[in-house]
Structure formats: structure tokens, C-alpha cells
Amino acid sequence: MTTSNSTIKGKYNEAAGKIKQGVGEAINDQSLANKGAAQQVKGHAEQAWGSVKEAAQETKNRKQPTAEQKAHDVRESVTSTAQNAKEHVQAGVDKFLNRDKKSAA
16 A cells, blocks of 8 residues: 555654644643644644545555456447447348339339
């Protein structure tokens, strides 16, 4: 499984937020501590979003060969049906023309 950019940014924001929160608490700067906590929340959200994107990509990669085969099968069926319809129409035209030739003779 590949790691998405969201997951990487999320890990960075989580780590940076922990540092900011720790520094803010150490120097008794509530604003910095709060910013650090908010950055951690942002990091967790980004990682969650990254997990969703990674799962979607993995599912696409796993299902794509089957979908491509089904698309190929549908194309083959459509073209075969069209060819059969053309041949059926041509047979009817030929039959009509032969009947018309017999009645004219």
C-alpha cells in the first residue's frame, strides 16, 4: 500500500503539534499549547483522510483488471450483436430482391 500525501502531512502536523503543545505547556503559553493541540487534531484528520484515499486507491487497483475485462466483454458483445443484426438485415434484403427478381421473370 502506498502512503498518500495526506497521511504524510498528517504525521508531520501531529508531531509538530505535539512539540508546540509541549513547549507551550513548558513555558506556560496557553495560546501556543492550544495551537499545538489544534495542529495535532488537524494531523489526525489528515491521516484519516489519507487512509480513506489509500483504501480507495487499493480497491481501484484490485478491481480494475476485472472491470477492464468486463468492459472488453461488453464491447465484444455489442459489436457481435451489431454484426448479427447487419447480417440479418442483409439476408432479408437479399431474400426480398430474389423474390422480386422471380416475380419479374
